[in-house]
Amino acid sequence: MFDMEIAVEENAKLNQTKGIVTCADLRYASEEEIMEDLEKQGVCKIEVMMIKRDGKLISTSSFILTFKSTGIPETVNVGYHALRIENEIKNENYNDKGEREARSEKREARSEKRVARSEKREARSEKREARSEKREARSEKREARSEKREARSEKREARSEKREARSEKREARSEKREARSEKREARSEKREARSEKREARSEKREARSEKREARSEKREARSEKREARSEKRETRNEKRETRNEKRETRNEKRETRNEKRETRNEKRETRNEKRETRNEK
Structure with a gap:
């Protein structure tokens, strides 16, 4: 067991x-x-x-x-x-x-x-990373330009020192060249200001494009709501049509019943008339 x-x-x-x-x-x-x-x-x-x-x-x-x-x-x-x-x-x-x-x-x-x-959060982080990458690229370009300008200015200073040692005439020429370099620097500064203005314009354009996208999304949402409302209205109209058709069929049936009753009454009247004539005979 x-x-x-x-x-x-x-x-x-x-x-x-x-x-x-x-x-x-x-x-x-x-x-x-x-x-x-x-x-x-x-x-x-x-x-x-x-x-x-x-x-x-x-x-x-x-x-x-x-x-x-x-x-x-x-x-x-x-x-x-x-x-x-x-x-x-x-x-x-x-x-x-x-x-x-x-x-x-x-x-x-x-x-x-x-x-x-x-x-x-992922979408926001991706956007922030893209913006930071753009800013880093811009800063690198600016640093490269500044380094090139510094190198050029150093070369010009070395040449001017050599020319001063050689003769006073060359000093005058160097002064003229320095004036030219200052003009170039002013032009470069103007160019930088123009580039900054262009960047500001591009940022404004991006903001406008974002606003436009937001507006388009709102419009799409409104259109979807309108379509949903139209679909509801169509369903309501279809239900009303079905109800009207049912009512029409009911009315037709009633009319046929009334017609049958009238025919029956007419037949009864004819029978009664015949009976009366027979009785009179």
């Missing part, structure tokens, strides 16, 4: 925990590459969080990590990133169905908000 074999196994669902991690650099990496770094840290599964836009699923920079333990660590190391686990997803087997659904909906809403915020 007691010679029975008993097998003891772990419950895979109850002995697992989940957490959410966000990193923009992991968005372009494959799940296998990420899993190579996370297997040693107790991760058994990776899921990419998706969002739906314009009827298409788009991958985000947030990931759901499943651990082979009842607790999760505070941070996870992926490459040179030390990622903090923001939200711990509790095991749904301990909750009722209604609570599970409410929590899952809240988590999805929060994850979508976080994904939207991370995307906005």
Whole structure:
């Protein structure tokens, strides 16, 4: 009676925990590459969080990590990133169905908000980097121009010193040349002022283009609202037409019934007249 074999196994669902991690650099990496770094840290599964836009699923920079333990660590190391686990997803087997659904909906809403915020931050950082790169390029060009001008001025000073040592006549010539150099410097300063004005104009044009884009987006949103309203009106008109058609059919049926009644009454009258004539005979 007691010679029975008993097998003891772990419950895979109850002995697992989940957490959410966000990193923009992991968005372009494959799940296998990420899993190579996370297997040693107790991760058994990776899921990419998706969002739906314009009827298409788009991958985000947030990931759901499943651990082979009842607790999760505070941070996870992926490459040179030390990622903090923001939200711990509790095991749904301990909750009722209604609570599970409410929590899952809240988590999805929060994850979508976080994904939207991370995307906005990424776009802003990209814009800032592009602007900083442009400014650095401009500053490098200006420094190169200033270095060239300094080199030219140094050469001119050396030539003027040699000419002063040779003769007084050459000093006069050097003074004339210095005057010419001053004129050139004034011209270069004017050119720099013109270039600065052009840069200011270009910045104004960029600001105008951004305003135009914002206006076009607003117009598109308005057009979409108008289309939605027109579609609603069309559906209402179609419903009204169907109702009118049903009413017309009902009226036609009533008219046919009335006509049948009138014919029946006429037949009865004819029968009564015939009976009266027979009785008179």
